Amino acid sequence: MTCAEEYTPQLRARGYRMTPQRLAILHILHHNGGHLSPVEVFDAARRELPGLTEATVYRTLEFLAENHLARPALNGNGHIAYEIARHEHHHLICRRCGNEMEVEHAILKSMYARLESESGYRLTDRHLTFFGLCPDCQKGEL
Numbered sequence: 001m002t003c004a005e006e007y008t009p010q011l012r013a014r015g016y017r018m019t020p021q022r023l024a025i026l027h028i029l030h031h032n033g034g035h036l037s038p039v040e041v042f043d044a045a046r047r048e049l050p051g052l053t054e055a056t057v058y059r060t061l062e063f064l065a066e067n068h069l070a071r072p073a074l075n076g077n078g079h080i081a082y083e084i085a086r087h088e089h090h091h092l093i094c095r096r097c098g099n100e101m102e103v104e105h106a107i108l109k110s111m112y113a114r115l116e117s118e119s120g121y122r123l124t125d126r127h128l129t130f131f132g133l134c135p136d137c138q139k140g141e142l
Contacts, residue, residue, distance in 0.1 A: 003027045007069060014067055024048045025060050026084070029070055035081035035100075074129045090127060094134035103130070 007026050008018040024045045029036065036044075042057040061082050064070035071085040088105035108128070116123055133141070 003030050006030075010069060011067065016067070020049055021045075021052060021056055021060050022064065024052070025057065025064065026069060029064075029082060029084040032083075035073060035083045037079060037081050041082065071127055073127055088127075091129045092134075093129060093131050094137055095131050096133055096137040096140075099134045099136070101134075 003026050004018065004023055007023070007030075011018050011022070025041055027048070028041055028044045032044075038058050038061055039054070041061065042052070042054045045057060046052045061070060061072075065072050065082070068085055070082045072080045072082055073091060074080060090103040090105065090108060092101040092103055093099070112123060115121070
């Protein structure tokens with residue numbers, strides 16, 4: 001299945017059309033499989049669409065995140081990076097070496113439910129990034 005075949009129906013169901021810019025950015029996020037900064041997305045996307053501007057990339061990434069097709073996350077240096085929204089998960093990032101690990105949402109699901117229940121808020125974004133030291137970097141501290 002192509003990116004157009006996968007994501008166009010999702011946008012149409014929300015009342016939006018697939019633009020060349022949206023498709024190029026979704027394609028890059030989908031095939032990268034990891035987190036990309038907006039600048040990295042811009043650099044890759046302008047190879048596919050030479051007239052693309054950096055401002056368009058930033059707006060499109062925000063649009064895709066608002067429509068649950070992309071997910072923003074903080075990276076190790078505190079900047080936002082984006083990934084394709086496949087399944088709900090969270091991240092553990094090592095502050096020393098930058099190693100990253102996914103944490104399944106099921107582990108934190110009860111915490112989210114309790115937070116909503118006790119606060120009265122309805123959470124619209126469910127993504128956390130935890131920072132710490134990986135097991136290898138902890139060995140260096142001994």
